[in-house]
Amino acid sequence: MDNLDAYHWVTTALDTLERAHWKRSLKQVTSRSGAVVEIGAQNVLNFASNDYLGLASDPRLVQAATRAMQDYGVGATGSQLLSGHRALHRKLEIGLARWKRTEEALVFSSGYGACLGTVTALVGSRDVIFQDQYNHSCLQQGAKLSQAQVYSYKHNDIQHLKELLKQYRSQYRRCLIATETLFSMDGDCCPLAEILDLAEQYNSMVLVDEAHANGVFGHNGMGWVQASNCQGRPLVQVGNLSKALGSLGGYVAGSKVLIEYLRHRAPTWIYSTGLSIPDTAAAAMAVAIVQGEPQRQQQLWQNVHHLREGLTQAGLPLLSPVPSPIVCLPLRSAAVAQELEPALLQAGVFAAVVRPPTVPTSRLRLSVMCTHTPAHIQELVGILAEFRECYGHG
Ligand SMILES: Cc1ncc(COP(=O)(O)O)c(C=O)c1O
Incomplete structure (x- = not known):
């Protein structure tokens, strides 16, 4: 038997993805990150980045990373538990704990x-784990790997969570x-706050x-913990x-005992090389900047409101009534989504089109940054309105 037969299923699986319009392709960004980026020799409006506060290209982060590399090299060279723990890691941990007001x-x-x-x-x-049905892959995979019994509750549905806790927690x-x-x-x-109340009632960690x-x-x-008065x-x-x-x-x-426990029991910390030197230094600088420059957060929110107003005025549907820098528009189908992404790019907009299986229904996902200008947002809305036949629930 031809040895390659054992791998033939891979081609078949890719064909299936193609037919379902789930196949993805990579876009190569050839400039620095920012509100406008270069893709394929074309400058496009960037609404696809998670760089909400515009810090990824900030000169202070670049300088902190460069200096740290010059002083200490690039790699941490080992797991933190063995040889990879540096003073920079500790500095970052202390900065994070202060920012989050945890021990x-x-x-x-x-x-x-x-x-x-x-x-x-x-x-x-x-x-047992009770998880929101829309939790990110890292939580879902962690739940599977833990071998705990897992129950998914309907997205943000506190009543459903309560019913599941009532029925299963005691087992x-x-x-x-x-x-x-x-x-x-x-x-x-x-x-x-409601989740934490239930957790108290049912003796549960959150x-x-x-x-x-x-x-x-x-x-x-x-973060949301502080914004919801749950600190x-x-x-x-x-x-x-x-x-x-x-x-x-x-x-x-979290608490001192929790962190000490994780140092002994979290496999991805124990058996993985420590965060690289430049990333650690840049992150420590960013933690300081976030706290010292609230105007970035304020500008981000102004941009969020501006974009939502613009989309509503243009008659385009929004997936969530709650304002946040993640603004989604429902798309009629995965096929529509697949065609929309390159069309938008050609029109000058870089935005994520998210399809099953990542999400239950296809959507255009715009992420707002504080570095977007009113002109960027206006131009985006104008371009999106040209594709209005694509939006809506399929
Ligand atoms: C909700 C959520 N959690 C965790 C992660 C993973 O974080 P990272 O990209 O830093 O590994 C992501 C990233 O996409 C995310 O969206």
Whole structure:
């Protein structure tokens, strides 16, 4: 038998994706990140980036990363538990804990790893997880890997969560409720105070992923936990350094005992090389800037309102009634989505078209940055309006 036969299914699987209009392609950005970027020798409006506060190209981050590399090299050279823990990591952890007003923080080499490793450390086969059905892949995969029993509750549906807790909680040892705070593909936020009330009632831990909420919500961009007045309540706060903070990496912020436990039990921290030197230095600089320059967050919100008003005035539908820098427009089908993306690019707009299986229904996902100008937003709305036949629920 031809040995290649064992891999033939890969071609078949790709063909299936193609037929379902789920196949994706990469776009190569050839300039610095910013409100306008270059793709294929064309300058396009960038509404596809998570760089909400425009820090990814900030000269102070670049300088901090460059200086740190000159002093300490590039790679951390080992897991933090072995040889990879540097003074820079500790500085970043202290900065994150101060920003989040928690006792401690732990830095991971990605946000994905921070979520995955924390979930698997907190629960095991005798335990149960209740998760929002729209949670990001890192939480869902962490839940699977943990071997805990998993129940998904309807998106942001506190009543459904309550019913599931009532029915199943008592059958298990430990319980974890896991949710994103600002949902990355929908742009709405979880009802955190209510979730924490239920957690108290049902003796449950709560893990929140603040990936998209950091820098966006709360005083000094502290996130949704602060914005919902839930600071100080028992919580496992996970987030990343790669979106509003413009660098790379992830963290967990919480009590001293929680962090000490994770240092001994989170596999993605123990068995993975420490965050690289330049990323660590850039992230530490970003944590300081976010707190010192609230005008970035204010400008971001002005842009969000400006965009939502513009889209509404143009008669275009919005997926979520809740304002946030993630603004989604429903698309009629995956086929429409597949055609829209290159058409928009050609018209000068770089925006993410998200399709199943990432999301249940196709959508155009615009992400707003504080560095967008009113002219950028106006131009975007004008271009989107030219494709109005694409929007709507399929
Ligand atoms: C909600 C959410 N959590 C976690 C992650 C993973 O973070 P990172 O890209 O830093 O690994 C992402 C990134 O896409 C995300 O959207």
